Amino acid sequence: MKGKICVAFSGGLDTSIILKWLIDEGYEVVAFTADVGQEEDFDAIREKALKLGAVKAEVVDLRREFVEELCFPAIACNAIYENVYLLGTSLARPVIARAQIDVAKREGCFAVSHGCTGKGNDQVRFELAFYALQPDIKVIAPWRDPVFYERFAGRNDLLSYAAEKGIPVTSTKAKPWSMDENLAHCSYEAGILEDPNVTPPEDMWKLTQSPLTAPDQPEDFTIHFEKGYPVKLEYTEAGKPKVVTDAVELFLTANAIARRNGVGRIDIVENRFIGIKSRGCYETPGLTCLRAAHVDLEGLVMDREVRALRDQFVTFNYSKILYNGLYFSPEREFLEDSIKSSQKSVNGVVRCRAYKGSFAVLGRYSETEKLYDMSESSMDEIGDFAPTETTGFIGVSAIRLKKYGQMKQAAGEKM
Amino acid sequence: MKGKICVAFSGGLDTSIILKWLIDEGYEVVAFTADVGQEEDFDAIREKALKLGAVKAEVVDLRREFVEELCFPAIACNAIYENVYLLGTSLARPVIARAQIDVAKREGCFAVSHGCTGKGNDQVRFELAFYALQPDIKVIAPWRDPVFYERFAGRNDLLSYAAEKGIPVTSTKAKPWSMDENLAHCSYEAGILEDPNVTPPEDMWKLTQSPLTAPDQPEDFTIHFEKGYPVKLEYTEAGKPKVVTDAVELFLTANAIARRNGVGRIDIVENRFIGIKSRGCYETPGLTCLRAAHVDLEGLVMDREVRALRDQFVTFNYSKILYNGLYFSPEREFLEDSIKSSQKSVNGVVRCRAYKGSFAVLGRYSETEKLYDMSESSMDEIGDFAPTETTGFIGVSAIRLKKYGQMKQAAGEKM
């Protein structure tokens, strides 16, 4: 025996091959499957792992910590990568990696293994997490091991090995793209999507209704936030008002509303951590709505300068750090402290609408926060300050610009 | 005679009163009206000004410079304020202020006057521009002059003065909000909108079809960019392919498509320059599509690091500068040089769709830019680099994190 390895096992073709191959190579294998909300038959996966020869097969339900520890902070800082991508895949990686290391430790494994390819972001995200969490762990990445990837150069090699080893294959025909699903999103990339000018076929999208076939009536709902986190969602079902407050349930409800109304699809060309551009299509239904509502509420309750600092530094960097797999790092802890500090006043309620692919805000209010002051902002009331003061404000603000204007005039330059 | 003033004149009630009042105060008045694409009868405005006693009435067509000098750079840097607002009002102010100063100089005016209120952003934007462009200009702001604003404390005072002076008033009943329109957008604020929880009535929106009543069929169109600027728009009209390339025509066409499909409405609480929070509703149809298409194209053709620097520094600051009325400033010139430098490679084509309030990208390509490489990003091809190299990349990237992880472990802290 070469030792015990904890292998990430999804039940699909690739990780089934990997699991079997590692056993053939002389390792003892513990199968690890993360339940981050993807639609799967986890009992069947567990059973399959054991049948393939795993000494143990663990399925760990990570949905709650995924929502509470990752999705909610992402909402609280409006996380977004390259202006468009809501980081659905990246958000799940830290909880998966941490759970896999926990299983590895508990089971006495000297190594962990994953089925990520050698060109993607996920290998980096998983491994940086592994190394931070357990600095002396060994990582086995078959898709970067020439012995493995030269043997399994194409799908046919995988299928024939599966046939030879009696590994059950659910569908003989793979989809012409690869997918990754969790509670927050589903991603599609590779295959026919590699041409960035190919419009994805309608039947690719798994989580959301097409905007074109979504209901003709808009659906309204209300989200309550406390310290930047969603804490209550009010909506209507079969004409009756409903309320959810549990984090996971709330997230699932937001998903359900957005999914049936076709909200949350995007299609981008992004820059991977390793420096390659790649095209990805993503469905992020509930998170799209929760994040947009949060952005809106901040307008009402957050100080302008705190927001500006947060936008320029925290949002940008937290998103980049998540994307690049640096969750378990001192800089993430530092930025997360900043997020908490920035969200003290983000308490209030946003009334929302989903309709045929779009999300809109209908109104917002806060019982506790008072930075917005109707009479102060009113053009019809003089309020607390004298309009004449603005003359001085402008006059002083103009000192520097007048000087510059004089210089330009003296130089005969036009502005 | 106290001297000659160039007065911003929209033809509406406020600026009619101001114009007349200034004449009564003993000034000679030149009326200045900017055509930035708002829907108005400019001949009638000119005539009205002269009838009210202006010695001259000038209407200046600023549409081309507005589109080319302001809207296009804004697209090129994805300008956005507080995550949501596309700066429609702010974008028009610099060209208006510059034209008013030009008229003032040509006509020998010692002062300029405007009808902005004393609590808003526009007074600041106009006046900072005036002072930078003509440092010794005097500014007369009646709404900040106690003599004026105490006399005209309510709308009734304005109406009775109008009646007394024979100033024609088009409608006796004002809308319960104030509006500002130009080629790029229409804004709505104040009045009933001051309660941020009041959903604006459907009949408020002037420029765009409601998403709910927009066509049931999506409308597809294609935008070509060169150095970050839109240069060609292809669309279909009555079943026939059409092409526009002229900047103004292109912008108007983007507007038309977005307007009929209900794209570009937003509703936010924002932070004014003077430190007051205020609620604004905005319609920015064409600009919303052009900006979103531009963001998309950058994913395909722009270097990751240039984009990251541009996102964090240029986009944020250029937007803030525009919002705060600091267009005629050294920092705007500095940032605009950066925008140009960043857009050298932003050449390509984006296929777009508008549908019932939402905008989507269908695909994109570039004939000239080659940073995206299908085979390189492909998960199925080994390509130019060895997967084993990634092991080293991760290993070295993990050095710092392992050290941190060891420290945490030694300290017994969990990550």
Added chain:
Amino acid sequence: MKGKICVAFSGGLDTSIILKWLIDEGYEVVAFTADVGQEEDFDAIREKALKLGAVKAEVVDLRREFVEELCFPAIACNAIYENVYLLGTSLARPVIARAQIDVAKREGCFAVSHGCTGKGNDQVRFELAFYALQPDIKVIAPWRDPVFYERFAGRNDLLSYAAEKGIPVTSTKAKPWSMDENLAHCSYEAGILEDPNVTPPEDMWKLTQSPLTAPDQPEDFTIHFEKGYPVKLEYTEAGKPKVVTDAVELFLTANAIARRNGVGRIDIVENRFIGIKSRGCYETPGLTCLRAAHVDLEGLVMDREVRALRDQFVTFNYSKILYNGLYFSPEREFLEDSIKSSQKSVNGVVRCRAYKGSFAVLGRYSETEKLYDMSESSMDEIGDFAPTETTGFIGVSAIRLKKYGQMKQAAGEKM
């Protein structure tokens, strides 16, 4: 009686005149004097205020809160304005303003008054603090009141008023510059310094020995930091080792060492908040050493990425906020949370040298922090990672650059 005012009173000519003038104007006056470590006879000041007619005269010792609440956080984030200025004046303003408001409240004053001129930073710093701390306070700024400043147009007007009112004047001849002193620094500006090409005369500098006449032997000392704050200073006096740990005493000791060795003089042209450039000369002896030692220690114990974020984001903005008088603001609270979060690991010891105007680090160590690893950084040991990994690291880091190089080559452009 027009009511009671709390007047900032330094005992000098200007504030004596202001105090007397306000009494003449019919106000009841409470004199407020802050002891922030400047060299003054505070008993004499108190007596003088009462003699001039103040109903009460309070001297408040703010030295400890100045050091602990302002100077130490400034050290902890390496605060610096425009690359050079250590913010000595700005740092004292918040504690002074807060104490003055406290006295004003306690004594039932409806207003506060200060003697700042109308073109400087200090008026802004004091008043923004007053308004944040007590939003309904009234501020009386005689140097911005035409009645006052037209009456007292020159120094002679002040002197003749003093003579007339029996106000004792200590020196008949003013220095040809103005000064501001506190525990952390002394500033010099205006007068002959207004020509930025005039080298300040040697006898201007009050706090520090000239580097040219400072001791010929260097002086070594050792600073201990905990969570970014200095907690212990070891030095030698008359050949004997000494240790100070009390915050104020430590700061004063650092001052004494730096003063006798001529450390901490600077001379700059800076940009005031109101947009005017001005020339200032500053002596900041102890703070210069404490800050430099802190910067050095961070190299040893702070994570690279946390430091980079802090440098770019916290240091710059915290310094700007302090300079502009925005201490009592949500953004300062936000940034101070970030400082705390960044300094958890800044624990260690720096050995320092002061010599004829320069400060140098002789060495540093930390008992608790382990990010620095001698064997890891050693070029002579293979250590924990394989050199071959770096090949992969470079290879992957080069993917993006190779692509760019290929594009440049194809375009025939030279790099």
Added chain:
Amino acid sequence: MKGKICVAFSGGLDTSIILKWLIDEGYEVVAFTADVGQEEDFDAIREKALKLGAVKAEVVDLRREFVEELCFPAIACNAIYENVYLLGTSLARPVIARAQIDVAKREGCFAVSHGCTGKGNDQVRFELAFYALQPDIKVIAPWRDPVFYERFAGRNDLLSYAAEKGIPVTSTKAKPWSMDENLAHCSYEAGILEDPNVTPPEDMWKLTQSPLTAPDQPEDFTIHFEKGYPVKLEYTEAGKPKVVTDAVELFLTANAIARRNGVGRIDIVENRFIGIKSRGCYETPGLTCLRAAHVDLEGLVMDREVRALRDQFVTFNYSKILYNGLYFSPEREFLEDSIKSSQKSVNGVVRCRAYKGSFAVLGRYSETEKLYDMSESSMDEIGDFAPTETTGFIGVSAIRLKKYGQMKQAAGEKM
């Protein structure tokens, strides 16, 4: 023959061994030596290379392009890494790498080789440059090749190989640190310096006089800048005024002045690109003075906001990019455009003093730039704007803070 390699050859022990070893391995070797201003006998180096078996030995004088293309832009943006390090080594790498690639191309080499260790920054800097400049080049890094580094595990292995192969060794005893020298600086690291608490011995410093033994009289000199670059240096030699204007000569003169006065030594623990902390001591005499003078001049002539953007965005990132070896990259080109844009007004003269380890500014002026205005900044003149305007400026700036203060008061929280 395995093909032709262009080998970086310093004439020292390591690269002599590498050169010989590569010939033994069957390669044809072209020796490349960069003259970046280090003190060396280049004829002897060339001769040694040929004697060791190189088919060609090229020494390329890169001093001018090093000063003009690297050092001057670094001065123009005040480049600095981690608050302290002036990037002396990093600055030379791009010109060396470019010249080596040029030689490699000209001589038909398929590969380049260098003698950098496997843990440092320089391997990364050279190789990223090689790959960007010539994407299909092969790189041979013996110190990362196990065959090589296992054979030459210690200095004795190198010495015995040298003896065996008849490689002349200049000194039998190596210094207990490693050095890198060029026109801008000399660096010291490794060996006894690896303990960050060891003060470097005085005889380590090669370029600068000790501050303790430097002249007792200060030395004054004057630097003229145009568009941010130094263009003239005036100083005194043997009592006679001297002037230099040629870029290289000017840089060498600044070096000479700083060297004899002990200016430019630093000692830091820094963070290498690969994530290891390491201790370095650096002497950067002339560059320290030129950079400090440039920083000073910017205060006089540069707009506040352009400077703030440049400080936060360009200086930080340009420095990081240089440090990490990303000179040949789109982001460096982007930032260099920004530097140029920011320096249009940086024209003027700085009077400087060097004395026993410290640099000071005595005064500065500009004939052409007028943003500084003596009468405007004067506290004694009313000037162009009314002091009463500042009241409005403060009043409006306080609106946001008053609101915050009210909230805090209502919540019973102290500020």
